[in-house]
Amino acid sequence: MRKQTEDAASAPSAAPRHIGVIMDGNGRWAAARGLPRLEGHRRGVEALRRTVRAAGELGVSYLTVYSFSSENWRRPAQEISDLMGLLKRFIRNDLAELHGNGVRVRIIGSRDDLTTDIQSLLKEAEELTCNNTNMTLIVAFNYGARHEIAAAARRLAEDALAGRIDPARIDEQSLGARLDTAGVPDPDLIIRTSGEQRLSNFLLWQAAYAEFVFLPIHWPEFDRSALEGAIEEFARRQRRFGGVAPVSAPAPNAMTGS
């Protein structure tokens, strides 16, 4: 890792390779306009479409979007059903275009509580696009980082019990490799809209050295220029990864080793 950090330090100023987005504020956007929350979520899907397109054009390699958290089940049944409907429609309407643009789709989060039609749509999206290389869109759906970390710990325990791994050799790499995000570099930049300044159980492990940009606008208002602004803000940050000198490019997989 030391060697990689030195290499990174001499690299030219880097654009974020992986951006995570907490798409928040759909409900408040709608309420401020006297509209139902569903309309905010619909406009949120349009913002997502714009963002995926813009991220691809701006050379982002990985875009992770927080679409539904493991805590969002606490919402009224009608809203949950609306959100499930929007996910289905998004995949049905947009999968062909994403595939045509060379976007690989990955889904993180627990599939167990989802209906079988959603489970098969998610599988179809992943399988159809699995060889695409232009950009990876990671949809965090029914995702909660604590659940993800606990599941990785359970897999480690099972592997130890079965003799596949020596407990003394369990480290950050072996845990990182059992997260839903295995093989994905840690996010460099996490953007949250709506003015809230918290992670709400998003990528807790992976965000160890992420830069955060919190925007006052609501998610339906997010567009290419907001994304560019966040990337510019990121470029002004000095990342040190615990060292003394600023590191101009992200330390490769500093925490997960994936």
Ligand code: IPE
């Ligand atoms: C984000 O907008 C979408 C989801 C969490 C599914 P919200 O629905 O949380 O909107 P606010 O935060 O209530 O305004």
Ligand code: IPE
């Ligand atoms: C986080 O937003 C989850 C998503 C954006 C999908 P929430 O609106 O659920 O977060 P809290 O409840 O305000 O922390």
Ligand code: MG
């Ligand atoms: Mg919210």
